Every structure is written in structure tokens, then in C-alpha cells.
Amino acid sequence: MSGPALLDLGAPRAARWLALRFLEEARTGRTRLGDAEDSEALHDFRVGLRRLRSTVRAYREHLDDSVGGKDRRRLKRLAAATGDSRDGEVMIAWMRKHGGGLSETEAPGAAWLLDGLQRRQQRVLRRMHDEVVRDFARACGRLSRRLSWYPAHVSPDDPREAPPMRTVLAGLVETHAAELRAKLDAVQGAAQQDLAHEARIAAKRLRYLLEPFRDELPGAAEVVRRIKGMQDLFGDMHDAHVAGGIIAEAREESAAVAPPPDPLPGLDALAGIAQAETERLFREAQGAWLGGHADEFFAAVGQVLAELRGGGENREIERKYLLRRMPPLPDGAIRTDIAQGYLPGERLNERVRRVRRGGEVRYYRTIKTGSGLSRMELEEETTERIFRHLWRLTKGARIRKLRFRVAEGGLTWEIDRFRGRRLVLAEVELPSEDADAPIPEWLAPCVEREVTGEKEYVNLNLAG
Numbered sequence: 053m054s055g056p057a058l059l060d061l062g063a064p065r066a067a068r069w070l071a072l073r074f075l076e077e078a079r080t081g082r083t084r085l086g087d088a089e090d091s092e093a094l095h096d097f098r099v100g101l102r103r104l105r106s107t108v109r110a111y112r113e114h115l116d117d118s119v120g121g122k123d124r125r126r127l128k129r130l131a132a133a134t135g136d137s138r139d140g141e142v143m144i145a146w147m148r149k150h151g152g153g154l155s156e157t158e159a160p161g162a163a164w165l166l167d168g169l170q171r172r173q174q175r176v177l178r179r180m181h182d183e184v185v186r187d188f189a190r191a192c193g194r195l196s197r198r199l200s201w202y203p204a205h206v207s208p209d210d211p212r213e214a215p216p217m218r219t220v221l222a223g224l225v226e227t228h229a230a231e232l233r234a235k236l237d238a239v240q241g242a243a244q245q246d247l248a249h250e251a252r253i254a255a256k257r258l259r260y261l262l263e264p265f266r267d268e269l270p271g272a273a274e275v276v277r278r279i280k281g282m283q284d285l286f287g288d289m290h291d292a293h294v295a296g297g298i299i300a301e302a303r304e305e306s307a308a309v310a311p312p313p314d315p316l317p318g319l320d321a322l323a324g325i326a327q328a329e330t331e332r333l334f335r336e337a338q339g340a341w342l343g344g345h346a347d348e349f350f351a352a353v354g355q356v357l358a359e360l361r362g363g364g365e366n367r368e369i370e371r372k373y374l375l376r377r378m379p380p381l382p383d384g385a386i387r388t389d390i391a392q393g394y395l396p397g398e399r400l401n402e403r404v405r406r407v408r409r410g411g412e413v414r415y416y417r418t419i420k421t422g423s424g425l426s427r428m429e430l431e432e433e434t435t436e437r438i439f440r441h442l443w444r445l446t447k448g449a450r451i452r453k454l455r456f457r458v459a460e461g462g463l464t465w466e467i468d469r470f471r472g473r474r475l476v477l478a479e480v481e482l483p484s485e486d487a488d489a490p491i492p493e494w495l496a497p498c499v500e501r502e503v504t505g506e507k508e509y510v511n512l513n514l515a516g
Contacts, residue, residue: 057268059218059360066217067111068118068199070264074104075199079192082184097184098134105131106260110224118198126191133180139294140173146295150325154318161318165302221261222360228258229353239342242334245293251341252286255279262356271356278349282341289333296326344441347395351402354419371489372504375476378469379498385467386457393446394512401512404434404442415439449515460492467495470514477509 058066081097084090105127108119147169151162235251238244259279266273303319339345392405403418415438418431452471457464466479478499480489491499503509 059216059221059265059268061217062204063111063215063217063220064114064202064204067107067114067220068202070111071104071107071115071119072196072199073264074100074107075192075195076100078104078188082188082192085181085184094134094137098131098138101127101131101134102256103260103263106257110228110257110261111220114220115199118202119195123191123195123198126187130184130187130191133183136176137173137180140169140176142291143295143298144169144173146291147322150322151318154321158318158321160313161306161315161320162322163318164306164315165299165319165322168302169298218360221265222357224261225258225353225357225360228254228261229350229357232258233346233350236341236346239337242331245290245330248286248334248337249290252283252290255282255286258353259283269356270359271352275349275352275356278352285333285337285340289330289337292326292329292333296323296330299323299326344445347402347442347445351395351419354402358419369482369487370479370504371482371502372506372509373478373491374500374503374509375467375478375495375498376500377498378476379467379478379495381456381467382458382460382494384459388455388457389452390455391450391452392511392515393443393450394515395442395445396449402442403512404439404446406439406443417442449512451511451515458492461490463489465492465495475514477503 077100084093232254
């Protein structure tokens, strides 16, 4: 895309540009379907169509005046038709891969099943081709016209189109990442393949959101790369599970329709292969993505969110002071008891925190980047269950402290007295980098010096 970066455009314009781009990808793939030697045409058509549907779904609020219910239903039918053909291709490839190593007694069953899959695939492809020819040209022309223009409100106070794409994308990424985390948390065993497949779909939707911004959004390319790896792993597991179901159905049918020799030995052998592969791939998924193993990935997503929201509500600007002793606090100081730990990571460090104030206890997850006076901060409240799970991973990198908050002159000062060491620090958060922060009279006699930006006094480095 030439001209302004996509993130700098208004969401209505940027969303339409994306939809038109993916519509053109699908149209190009469709025109190539007539070439029997073009083995990638159907794949490219499917991908363009999936990306178009994902864009229309994600940015529905900003595209509703261009993409109506009739358009959405037509795209859904087309996607379903191409999905059936994809599933057939995958099963035929799976059979060819695993059926070749069977014994002489088992081979006839594999050959019989493969022949049935291939005949079914021919019927699916004919039906899909008819639907694509009939419906896609109609959908393409209508969407191309309607997405090419839209009404926009111009404010006399601000010429920029609202809402900005950057803000809209941040909200979508946050929502989709939370959905993916919830789907992954729900997968507890290899038998829950439906839930694992839902997690894969959620990952794909997050990937489609970020993929167009890989070149202009720091960290997005790495997140997309990791999602692709997850999709491949979970996809292979899903395919093995589906293969097991198809083999089980074929086994029931074989007694009535299969000619000799007996296909059962081959079908039983293939069923065993499918089951073993499903379990093996689940163990791999478990070690990479389930049971808290995706935390580093979600920290990377948090970093992308911090980039999207940079300069706004998530920028933390503060000064820090080393104190000689605990100061006498004025009336009204609010006390909280804090326990916080840091998850291991080479480039990103996520903090988990338990905050107890009176009888109330709350839990948080936080990612901070940068150093010195101004840093990026992304924080969300979490549950006790998630906190306890992550807390186990912070062994050797923990801090416990009492914090006293004091409102003074329009600012809030925080006095931290660390447990287990003779250390007291004071921090004050500022509205801007050039804001003045006079030290209050009750605090000034206790200040040793300012330590803003000194690594020795960063909480992560104090943790142990």
C-alpha cells in the first residue's frame, strides 16, 4: 500500500481497503480454477475467501453499510463449499502418507478406503465448481462496487477520520487474544478435539487480524509466525482425529459394500495409526501451548498491543526516589500489601501481582517495556486461579512490599517499603514528561536522591 500507513487511516477506510484487497485475491484465484495444471489455484481462492470473510466479520461495525446480510450468507456458502474440498484433499493426502507402509494383508483395506475418498472428492469438486461459478461472480461484483465508496462525517474540529484504525485494531486484538487464551485453557485432554479445533480457529482469526500489519507494527510478524506454527500443529492433530472418525464410519460400512479381500485388517491398522498420531500431537501441543505454556506468546501479543496503544492511556511516566528511611505519612495514606513475581523471558518480562487492601484481594498481569522516565505499560485484571498458576513460575523472581499511597498537589505519591530488606522507595506518576513534581514537605527530609532510570532500583532487578 502506498501513501499513509494503514494504521494511520480511519477504520472505515482501512477496513474497506483490506476487504477489497482480499476480494481481489479471491477473484484472481477464481479465474485460475479453469487451469487444470494450476495446482495452487484452489488453495489461493480459499485463502482469499477466508481472509475476506474474517475481515468482514472483524470490522462488521465499520462495514455494515457496504456488506449486507445477503453478502455474508453468500460468502459463508462459498466458504463451506471450498472447505469440503479442502477436507477431502487433506484426507486423501493423509491416507497416501500412512497407507503405504501397511502389510500385504492390510493394504487392501487402505486401497478400498482411498478409492472411496477419491470418488467422493470428485463429486465435491464438481459441486464446488458449480457453486463458485454461479455465486462468486455475483458476490464479487456487488462487493467491489459497495466497498469502493462510503459516506464519512467530517468534524470542523478535527479533519481526521474517526475512529482511527490503530484504536479499532487494538480492541480487536485484545478481544481475540482473550478468546484464544480461553479456548486453550478449556482444552484439558486429547479427547477434547472439538475444543482444540475451536482454539485453532480462534488463533487463525487473530492471525488474520495482524497479518496485514506485519511490516508496520513492531512484533506483529513474530506473533503471526508463532500462530502459523500453532495452526500447523493443531491442524495436523485435527486431521488425524478426523481420519479416525472416517475410518470408523468406513469400518461399519465395509461389511455390506466392500468386495473381497477383507478390508478390516487395513482399516483397523489405520485406526490405530490415527489414534497414536492424535495422542502424539496432543502431547506436543500440551508442551507448547496448553497448561500455561502459551504465556510467553501472550506476552508477545501484549507487546504488540502496547505498540498499538503507544502514547495513550498505557504510557507510564514516573519519577523514582531512594529514601533514607520510612517517612512520617500524612493522614489519609492508603495501605496495600503487594506480592509480585516475574515470569521468565529473554526479551519480555510479564509481572503477576496480588494486591490486598483491607479485606479485598485483586490479581493483575502486567507487561512493561522501556526504561527511564517514560515506559509503556499494559495491565489487565485476572483471576485467583490464573494468578496461582503463574505464581508457581515466578520462583526466584519475587518481591513483597507494603505500599502507601498519598494524594498531594494533584499527584499521587507511592511509598514502597520492601519486606526482607532495608529499602524504601518513593514514586510519583506524572501526566507528561515535562510536568513538575515538587517533593512534598513530609517526604523531602527522607529523600536520599532520585534514581529514575537506574537499573539497580527496577523492581524486576530487585526480585529474588
